[in-house]
Amino acid sequence: MQKKEFSVTPWEVKGNIDYERLIKEFGLSPISSLPRQFQENFLFRRGIIYGHRDFDKVIEAVKNKKKFVMMTGLMPSGKFHFGHALVLKQILFYQSLGAKIYIAVADLEAYNTRNPNLSELRKTAIEEYLINYIALGLNPKNCDFYFQSQRSKDSEKSNAYYGLANRVSRYITFNEIKAIYGDITPGKLSSALLQVSDMIHSQLPEFEGPSQVVVPVGSDQDPHIKLARDIIQRIKDYKFIQLSSTYNLFLPGLKGGKMSSSDATSYIALTDNLDDTSNKIKKYAFSGGQNTIEEHRKKGGNPDTDISYQWLRMFFEEDDKKLEKIYHDYKSGKLLTSELKQILIDKLNKFLKQHQEKRKKAEKLVDKFLLI
Numbered sequence: 001m002q003k004k005e006f007s008v009t010p011w012e013v014k015g016n017i018d019y020e021r022l023i024k025e026f027g028l029s030p031i032s033s034l035p036r037q038f039q040e041n042f043l044f045r046r047g048i049i050y051g052h053r054d055f056d057k058v059i060e061a062v063k064n065k066k067k068f069v070m071m072t073g074l075m076p077s078g079k080f081h082f083g084h085a086l087v088l089k090q091i092l093f094y095q096s097l098g099a100k101i102y103i104a105v106a107d108l109e110a111y112n113t114r115n116p117n118l119s120e121l122r123k124t125a126i127e128e129y130l131i132n133y134i135a136l137g138l139n140p141k142n143c144d145f146y147f148q149s150q151r152s153k154d155s156e157k158s159n160a161y162y163g164l165a166n167r168v169s170r171y172i173t174f175n176e177i178k179a180i181y182g183d184i185t186p187g188k189l190s191s192a193l194l195q196v197s198d199m200i201h202s203q204l205p206e207f208e209g210p211s212q213v214v215v216p217v218g219s220d221q222d223p224h225i226k227l228a229r230d231i232i233q234r235i236k237d238y239k240f241i242q243l244s245s246t247y248n249l250f251l252p253g254l255k256g257g258k259m260s261s262s263d264a265t266s267y268i269a270l271t272d273n274l275d276d277t278s279n280k281i282k283k284y285a286f287s288g289g290q291n292t293i294e295e296h297r298k299k300g301g302n303p304d305t306d307i308s309y310q311w312l313r314m315f316f317e318e319d320d321k322k323l324e325k326i327y328h329d330y331k332s333g334k335l336l337t338s339e340l341k342q343i344l345i346d347k348l349n350k351f352l353k354q355h356q357e358k359r360k361k362a363e364k365l366v367d368k369f370l371l372i
Contacts, residue, residue, distance in 0.1 A: 014257060019051075048249050081259060106191070130366060216245070265284050300332050309340060
């Protein structure tokens with residue numbers, strides 16, 4: 001039987017992704033033999049975080065109570081949806097383990113490639129992302145939330161960040177940039193250099209100094225990780241510790257495939273009206289069930305392709321026993337598609353109702369993240 005084709009690149013994710021193939025093709029290591037703190041987190045326990053590069057160094061840092069950094073970035077375009085919230089779950093987990101959190105707002109990259117209005121991009125980053133982050137539990141005490149366009153009010157920190165972005169250009173070739181970004185433009189080149197600085201600048205003396213850094217990503221972002229890791233090996237004027245990275249499954253869109261901010265019927269935003277979310281799930285959530293109730297009772301459904309089940313597994317149901325019961329009830333035909341969708345709707349709307357109340361309080365805390 002011919003293998004189903006799929007594509008995972010920085011610009012496109014399509015097809016039915018074979019994650020075992022991705023591990024081999026990308027040269028990743030599977031996640032295994034995790035200590036208790038990690039096994040207690042369902043993202044690791046269920047294999048939602050499935051692969052890594054040098055993650056053992058992060059585990060050692062946690063075990064030995066050594067300083068480490070978790071770095072991530074956000075593109076300030078579109079609504080903040082549950083695909084983004086899956087990354088935030090990882091941010092909060094690392095923060096609970098003692099990590100210093102670095103969050104880069106890629107506003108210069110967005111300015112060069114999507115929206116030439118920095119004021120709008122800043123507004124989106126704060127209202128759609130930062131306020132949701134705070135409402136979901138992000139703590140300002142050990143978090144550095146910054147914009148590429150204005151790294152810090154501290155001139156020494158800003159100079160170090162932008163200076164590093166310029167220095168890494170010595171260690172990268174035009175062909176490498178072109179291989180990642182295709183038809184290269186000055187804006188894309190500038191963004192690529194800043195992105196490398198985002199990932200490694202926390203190790204400069206003006207910030208944390210030499211420390212382990214972990215960057216959690218979807219596999220579509222792996223070329224950027226590999227580029228930064230290659231540059232770290234080439235830099236001569238500062239001894240950077242090699243980056244670690246982890247790779248998570250994509251939370252599927254309602255209709256299947258990767259969730260897309262450009263398709264409102266593929267996602268649910270954390271600011272969506274509760275009636276709208278219910279209707280979206282009922283109308284668009286891809287079903288693994290049969291065509292009729294009679295056929296479903298007889299043959300059962302396929303939870304592995306059913307979007308409602310996948311959302312429960314990857315986000316809304318942390319109790320393994322409850323999830324296992326839902327899985328077997330659906331597969332046996334005891335649980336109907338409409339009933340499975342209602343389980344998700346109930347959990348989702350309860351979550352959103354509480355979250356949207358927390359957003360009101362979070363709005364008052366924004367300045368605590370913007371003083372650096």
